Amino acid sequence: MEEKKIDQTEEHLDPRDHRVLGRELDLFTFSDTVGKGLPLWTPRGATFRRELEKFVVETEIEWGYQHVYTPDIAKIDLYKKSGHYPYYKDTMYAPIQIDEEEFMLRPMTCPHHFELFLSKPRSYKELPMRIAEIAKLYRYELSGVLSGLTRVRSFCLADAHIICADEDQAKTEIAHAIDLIEYMAGVFGLKMGKDFSYRLSLGDRNDKKKYFDDDKSWDKSEGILREVLNERKSKFVEAEGEAAFYGPKIDIQMKKINGVEETAFTVQYDFVMPTRFDLKFTASDGTEKLPLVIHRSSIGAIERIAAFLLEHFNGALPLWLSPYQVAVLPISEKTLEYSEKIVKELKAQGIRVELNTEADSLGKKIRNAEASKVPYMLIIGEKEVKSEQVSVRARGQKDLGAMTLADFAKKIIKEDKEKSL
Numbered sequence: 054m055e056e057k058k059i060d061q062t063e064e065h066l067d068p069r070d071h072r073v074l075g076r077e078l079d080l081f082t083f084s085d086t087v088g089k090g091l092p093l094w095t096p097r098g099a100t101f102r103r104e105l106e107k108f109v110v111e112t113e114i115e116w117g118y119q120h121v122y123t124p125d126i127a128k129i130d131l132y133k134k135s136g137h138y139p140y141y142k143d144t145m146y147a148p149i150q151i152d153e154e155e156f157m158l159r160p161m162t163c164p165h166h167f168e169l170f171l172s173k174p175r176s177y178k179e180l181p182m183r184i185a186e187i188a189k190l191y192r193y194e195l196s197g198v199l200s201g202l203t204r205v206r207s208f209c210l211a212d213a214h215i216i217c218a219d220e221d222q223a224k225t226e227i228a229h230a231i232d233l234i235e236y237m238a239g240v241f242g243l244k245m246g247k248d249f250s251y252r253l254s255l256g257d258r259n260d261k262k263k264y265f266d267d268d269k270s271w272d273k274s275e276g277i278l279r280e281v282l283n284e285r286k287s288k289f290v291e292a293e294g295e296a297a298f299y300g301p302k303i304d305i306q307m308k309k310i311n312g313v314e315e316t317a318f319t320v321q322y323d324f325v326m327p328t329r330f331d332l333k334f335t336a337s338d339g340t341e342k343l344p345l346v347i348h349r350s351s352i353g354a355i356e357r358i359a360a361f362l363l364e365h366f367n368g369a370l371p372l373w374l375s376p377y378q379v380a381v382l383p384i385s386e387k388t389l390e391y392s393e394k395i396v397k398e399l400k401a402q403g404i405r406v407e408l409n410t411e412a413d414s415l416g417k418k419i420r421n422a423e424a425s426k427v428p429y430m431l432i433i434g435e436k437e438v439k440s441e442q443v444s445v446r447a448r449g450q451k452d453l454g455a456m457t458l459a460d461f462a463k464k465i466i467k468e469d470k471e472k473s474l
């Protein structure tokens with residue numbers, strides 16, 4: 054019922070709203086039978102998402118992260134051990150009974166990564182250890198607040214936990230995490246101050262129920278985060294009572310097209326979990342020490358950043374993120390065979406290309422390709438077949454003239470590699 058209501062009101066939505074773009078560009082859909090807040094990605098949307106995820110994983114590995122896979126469910130005891138359970142109980146789904154044990158759909162990745170750390174004895178030489186994962190998470194949201202890809206019940210977080218030997222290392226790692234966030238934002242063409250900003254989210258010493266009771270550690274860790282931001286001369290605002298229960302955080306606030314600001318992702322300082330999980334390592338002097346943990350996300354939830362980017366680019370995604378990069382438009386059936394050959398050659402070079410085989414007029418094919426926001430069109434008439442060339446048209450009515458297929462492919466591969474905007 055709720056889902057139908059959304060459909061009816063969709064005509065009142067901003068045409069740049071990702072829910073409208075998602076339907077028009079055939080990127081994702083919802084089914085009441087599958088359930089509310091559980092997006093289904095179409096092949097086109099899945100390609101966009103896969104390229105996003107590939108970028109995150111490859112970049113993070115380059116930046117020294119180690120990517121892992123851990124399961125979507127875990128025994129309830131894990132969340133009792135982490136202390137998440139009492140704080141997150143209301144946002145977790147009911148336990149699943151398997152044999153004699155109770156399991157939970159995971160609302161966060163941290164405890165899984167800590168158990169990985171604990172799988173063997175650790176030395177200071179392995180630190181900082183940056184454990185990362187594109188992790189599927191599940192959180193309960195009231196059906197009334199579910200909205201497109203921004204408020205969902207199942208999402209994928211570009212998550213990581215950095216195990217640090219001491220405060221100095223933690224400070225360096227927080228700065229390193231922010232450098233990575235700024236680098237990635239730069240690749241998307243997002244500008245600090247305009248598209249995103251920093252917020253230092255603090256605890257509340259009077260609220261011992263919401264926040265772990267350790268005034269000294271709160272003072273110290275809040276000071277460290279403030280110092281990192283000040284040292285890099287980043288502008289930020291401070292917000293009391295917005296921290297995680299285990300420590301303060303730097304929130305990356307994204308400004309949406311409607312002007313609304315929302316926390317897209319965070320870098321958090323944690324002085325609680327290392328003790329709870331007994332995450333020991335052997336220090337250089339041979340003694341056993343407790344590390345510090347940084348929780349961070351580089352681009353936040355894949356669903357949320359996908360929605361943000363769709364709105365930011367008004368659906369005209371950069372070539373490297375586009376579901377299809379090239380549309381081949383044969384003028385008539387006579388040029389179909391040559392068009393098919395072109396598609397085959399481009400595909401062999403890893404270019405995402407689709408062939409329009411409809412019997413429509415060229416004008417209609419171009420209009421449809423423009424509407425699908427594909428970055429390039431190749432118009433194939435008899436002239437092109439004879440000269441063994443392609444006529445290139447860029448998104449937004451720009452005629453780039455004729456060129457050889459090899460030159461065109463080179464241009465696409467270069468743009469894709471450089472992630473040009």
Ligand SMILES: [Zn+2]
Pocket residue numbers: 161162163213214348349
């Ligand atoms: Zn975490």
